Amino acid sequence: MAQPAEQIRDFLVEEAHWEGPRAELTDDLALIDNQVIDSMLLLRLVAWLESEYQIAIDDTDVVPSNFGSIERIVQLVASKQA
Amino acid sequence: MSGIAQYMIQHLLSAAAKDRGDAIAVVDGERELSYADLDARSDALAATMIERGVGAGDRVGLLLEKSLESVVAIYATLKAGAAYVPLDDQAPVRRLAYIVSDAGIRCLVSSQAKAEVCQELVAAGTPLETVLGAACPQAAGEPSEASVDFLPWQELEDSLHAPAIPRAINPDELAYILYTSGSTGEPKGVMLSHANCLAFVEWAAEEVGVGPTDRLSSHAPFHFDLSTFDLFAAARGAATLVLVARELSIFPVTLAKFIAEQSITVWYSVPSVLTALVLRGQLEQGSLPSLRAVIFAGEVFPVKYLSMLMELLPGPRYLNFYGPTETNVCTWHEVQAEDLLADSLPIGRPIPGVSANVLGEDGAPAPAGELGELVIGGPTVMHGYWGDAKRTARTLSLQDGARWYRTGDLVRQGEDGALLFAGRRDTQVKTRGYRVELSEIEAALNALDPVVEAAVIAVPDDTITNRLLAFVVTAEPISTPRLLDLCRERLPGYMIPQEVEFLAKLPKSSTGKVDRMALQTATSTESS
Numbered sequence: 001m002a003q004p005a006e007q008i009r010d011f012l013v014e015e016a017h018w019e020g021p022r023a024e025l026t027d028d029l030a031l032i033d034n035q036v037i038d039s040m041l042l043l044r045l046v047a048w049l050e051s052e053y054q055i056a057i058d059d060t061d062v063v064p065s066n067f068g069s070i071e072r073i074v075q076l077v078a079s080k081q082a
Numbered sequence: 083m084s085g086i087a088q089y090m091i092q093h094l095l096s097a098a099a100k101d102r103g104d105a106i107a108v109v110d111g112e113r114e115l116s117y118a119d120l121d122a123r124s125d126a127l128a129a130t131m132i133e134r135g136v137g138a139g140d141r142v143g144l145l146l147e148k149s150l151e152s153v154v155a156i157y158a159t160l161k162a163g164a165a166y167v168p169l170d171d172q173a174p175v176r177r178l179a180y181i182v183s184d185a186g187i188r189c190l191v192s193s194q195a196k197a198e199v200c201q202e203l204v205a206a207g208t209p210l211e212t213v214l215g216a217a218c219p220q221a222a223g224e225p226s227e228a229s230v231d232f233l234p235w236q237e238l239e240d241s242l243h244a245p246a247i248p249r250a251i252n253p254d255e256l257a258y259i260l261y262t263s264g265s266t267g268e269p270k271g272v273m274l275s276h277a278n279c280l281a282f283v284e285w286a287a288e289e290v291g292v293g294p295t296d297r298l299s300s301h302a303p304f305h306f307d308l309s310t311f312d313l314f315a316a317a318r319g320a321a322t323l324v325l326v327a328r329e330l331s332i333f334p335v336t337l338a339k340f341i342a343e344q345s346i347t348v349w350y351s352v353p354s355v356l357t358a359l360v361l362r363g364q365l366e367q368g369s370l371p372s373l374r375a376v377i378f379a380g381e382v383f384p385v386k387y388l389s390m391l392m393e394l395l396p397g398p399r400y401l402n403f404y405g406p407t408e409t410n411v412c413t414w415h416e417v418q419a420e421d422l423l424a425d426s427l428p429i430g431r432p433i434p435g436v437s438a439n440v441l442g443e444d445g446a447p448a449p450a451g452e453l454g455e456l457v458i459g460g461p462t463v464m465h466g467y468w469g470d471a472k473r474t475a476r477t478l479s480l481q482d483g484a485r486w487y488r489t490g491d492l493v494r495q496g497e498d499g500a501l502l503f504a505g506r507r508d509t510q511v512k513t514r515g516y517r518v519e520l521s522e523i524e525a526a527l528n529a530l531d532p533v534v535e536a537a538v539i540a541v542p543d544d545t546i547t548n549r550l551l552a553f554v555v556t557a558e559p560i561s562t563p564r565l566l567d568l569c570r571e572r573l574p575g576y577m578i579p580q581e582v583e584f585l586a587k588l589p590k591s592s593t594g595k596v597d598r599m600a601l602q603t604a605t606s607t608e609s610s
Contacts, residue, residue, distance in 0.1 A: 013563070032329045035172065035575065039332045039358065039514075040546065059362045063336050064329055 004074045011048055012070075016041050027071040032064060036051070042067065049073070057078035086412075090276045091251075091257055092160040094283075095121055097475035102320040105294060109324045109415040110150045117320060120154060120497035126189075127214070129236055130468075134212045134231065136189050138163035138249075140258060144304065145169045145178065145196050148325050151215065151235065152304060155191040156313065163249055164189075165256035167271070168304040173574040175199060178270065179206040181261050185271055185468060190215045194234065204230050214238060253277035259468050260307055262407050263577070265508070265516050267525025271468030272407045281461035284313045285433045289414075289505040290348060290375050290401070291318030293594045294416040297344060297372070301326045301351040305390045306515075307407045308379055311350055319568065321348075331355055332362035338370070349357070349398075352515025353383035360391040361545070370395055370579040379403035380515035381547045382426065382503060389422045404429035404503070407489050407517070408477070410462035412436045413501055428500040430495070437484070442493050448495070453504055459486040509598070511540040513548045516576040523550065523579065526572040530565070532556045535587050537596045538579060541605055551600055552579035555587055 005027055012018050016036055018025050031037045045067075046057050048061040055077060064070065095117070097106070103118030114122070136142060142159040146152040159166040169178055180191070182203055188211040191201050197216040204210050210230055217233035223576050225405065240432075253276040264270035292298065300314045302308035324344045329426040330337045337358060341349065356378060359365065376391075376398045383402065392400060400417035415430025432438045439447060440454035448454030463485040466474035477488045494502045509520040520538045527535050527536035534555040539587055540548035562582045569578050589600040 017562070018252050032332065037332065038575065042332055042581070059364050060335050060364065066332075 004077055005070050007052065008049075008070050008073055011045065012036060013047070015044060025070070027074075028069050029071055031067060037067060045073075049077060053077050053081060083319040088251065088253065089158065090251060090253060090255075091283075091314055092157055093281055094123075094314055095124070095157050098317050098320040099338050102294060105320050106322045107317070108150055108153050109297075109322060110148075111327070112324075113150055115150045115153070117317075120157065123154045123592045124157035124161055127154055127238060128161035130214065130233070131158060131162040131189060132166070133216075134189060136162045136164050136369050136536060138255065139258075140189070141187050142166040143167045143169055143182055143185070143190040145171055145192040145199065145216070146172055147193065147195065148300065148303065148328070149193070150325075151191075151193065151322070153313065153325075155215075156304070159191075160257060161210065161249075163255070165258050165273075166467045167259045167261070168309075169261075170303065170574055171196060171304050172200075173243065174571050175202045176572055177574065179208050180204055180268055180338075181271070182208040182210060182320075185259055185261075188201065188212065189214065190433050196234075196433045200232070219327055253280065255464075256465065258310075260305060260407050263510070263516075263520040263522050264442070264512070265521045265528070267522050267523075270470060270473065273465045273468050274407075274410070277467055278309055278410055278462055278464060279314060282405075282412075282433065283311065285435075286403075286411065287312055287315035287318040290315065290399075292316065292348065293322050296321035296389045297349060298323050298348045299326055299341070299346050300324060301331070301349070302515075303328075306353065306380075308350055308352070310379070311403075311411070331358075334358045334361070337365035338365055339372055341373065342526055343418045346509075347372050348368075348375045348377070349373060350377040350379070352380040353378045353387075354381065354514045355388045356391055357384070357545050360387055360394065365391075365394045367394055368397075371397065373398045375399045375401065377401045377403055379405070379591060380517075381512040384544045385424065385427060385491075387544075388417065388427065392417070392422070403425055404501075405462070406460070406489050406491070408464045409458045409489065411439060412458045412460070412462050415500065417493060426502065428496065430500050433462070434444055434460075436462055438501060439486075440493055440501070444496075449453060450495050450497055453492055455507060456489045456491045456501065457486055458489060463487045476481070481530075502538075511548045511550075513540070513550060514576060518550070518577055520550075523552070523569075523577050526577075527552060527554060527565075527567055529572070530568045532558055532565070535588055537598060537601060538607065539598055549581070550577070550579040551605060552582045553580055553585050556584055 106114050107120040108115045130238045141165045144155050156166050173601040177209050181494040188209050191214045193215050197219040200213045200216050201219050210366045212231045217234040249364050257276045257279050259271040261271050263270040292315045300312040341342035402415045403411040405412040413430050413432050415428045437459045439457045442448040442454045481488050490507045493501045523538045524536050527533050536554045538552045541551050543549045589597040
């Protein structure tokens with residue numbers, strides 16, 4: 001299976017139109033503070049994660065601690081797949 | 083409570099400090115500031131400003147994340163006799179530099195986190211002379227920007243003993259300039275006086291009954307006019323202002339938790355935030371028991387989501403405030419059960435002291451039920467656009483000793499006298515409560531090298547009012563991300579189109595103008 005972190009990075013580059021070099025979009029970059037994710041992108045990201053990984057993400061999972069970085073999102077996906 | 087106040091905004095603070103000095107004025111996460119401390123700290127900062135040459139009639143820029151310090155800076159500016167110009171700390175440097183130069187800002191209050199942006203503003207040739215709250219980021223040994231003084235917060239706090247400076251009372255002095263999207267491609271500064279602000283705040287605080295036990299949300303950024311209710315109605319009632327961090331609006335569940343934990347009693351925001359809260363905030367029947375008033379403004383609240391919200395939270399009053407930045411809030415409507423059966427919510431009736439006329443194409447009053455432009459007169463109406471007498475003359479006029487502003491909003495007056503919003507005369511749109519001139523986005527796109535021509539349309543969306551869609555003709559292929567990167571250098575995030583479509587040419591009308599209707603029609607057929 002392809003690396004979720006890479007796939008999420010692809011999504012952010014393509015959908016969030018990440019402006020910096022791809023290398024700067026590291027697994028631990030603060031996505032909220034750096035304005036990579038705003039409220040509209042978050043909705044699309046959640047929908048994409050659900051369909052891409054065949055998981056269900058509850059509203060209660062949509063909190064800063066789960067979406068603060070690519071790393072955190074990967075952990076959220078893994079916990080939902082378990 | 084209408085009429086012209088014979089005092090200044092900062093007197094609301096000094097009165098609260100005198101009567102209830104120990105009461106908490108502002109909550110910023112774990113940090114708090116009492117009214118006595120807010121009064122003392124803003125006195126001290128005002129003294130520093132004056133020492134640095136700030137005086138009556140000056141403009142002081144605020145480039146700060148929402149914080150205790152930003153509230154101190156607002157009051158300090160007013161106490162120094164100047165008008166504050168709140169800058170969007172998320173906006174690109176280029177846009178900030180335009181505003182700093184346009185408003186002739188010589189003194190900027192900022193923070194260490196923004197020190198590099200301040201430096202870039204200095205380098206951009208703006209008239210800045212003093213930057214308060216940030217140390218100069220330049221490494222030692224390098225030649226410094228000799229003419230510009232950087233003073234970090236730590237040094238500012240050293241002069242905390244400075245006493246208040248007595249000043250003459252003139253409520254017609256400017257209190258703040260709010261920059262808003264301009265159709266010519268650059269933002270324009272709306273000038274509002276102490277009297278403008280107080281005419282609204284006095285009424286609103288009284289109507290909502292803001293008092294010492296209240297905890298008001300401060301959700302809107304300070305460059306957004308909703309913030310003036312939060313700041314100054316709180317001070318008038320010696321209530322507590324609870325600053326809401328930006329990231330909370332992105333996460334509805336976290337926001338709901340925050341409102342509960344902070345025991346917010348009066349909430350004020352744009353409707354799209356409340357829509358997100360009701361759709362994804364996991365609210366339960368009777369959640370948020372402290373909440374006693376929910377106020378919204380800035381865009382149309384779809385009735386279906388308002389109904390859901392009122393069903394879940396039946397306790398509070400629900401108030402719809404209406405008014406462009408140029409008039410402050412000028413009409414209002416308290417939501418009634420029967421409103422929820424209608425298609426749209428009225429913007430209601432003028433607040434006391436304000437007059438609302440609905441004028442037809444011929445300039446004569448439109449009969450009830452007929453479409454017309456809303457024209458607002460009274461003490462809440464702005465003094466004009468900063469440095470732009472021409473633009474001011476186009477929309478503002480003096481009649482019978484009152485200032486009248488042509489809003490550009492189309493309305494109808496119902497049989498019962500209540501006003502109903504029906505759209506715009508021009509291409510100004512709302513998205514997530516932000517006011518956006520489509521032509522400003524087009525101007526930014528057209529200024530980009532690869533772009534031959536561009537048109538932007540708004541696609542209605544019931545959760546955020548409008549999505550922005552750009553149609554672009556380019557001389558050579560360019561990717562959407564690259565194009566939007568270039569836009570980000572010129573426009574704030576809320577003005578960046580969500581989608582871009584590349585065309586070989588734009589549809590034109592017979593007069594050679596871009597045919598927006600054709601673009602709009604093509605888009606709606608595609609999506610249906």
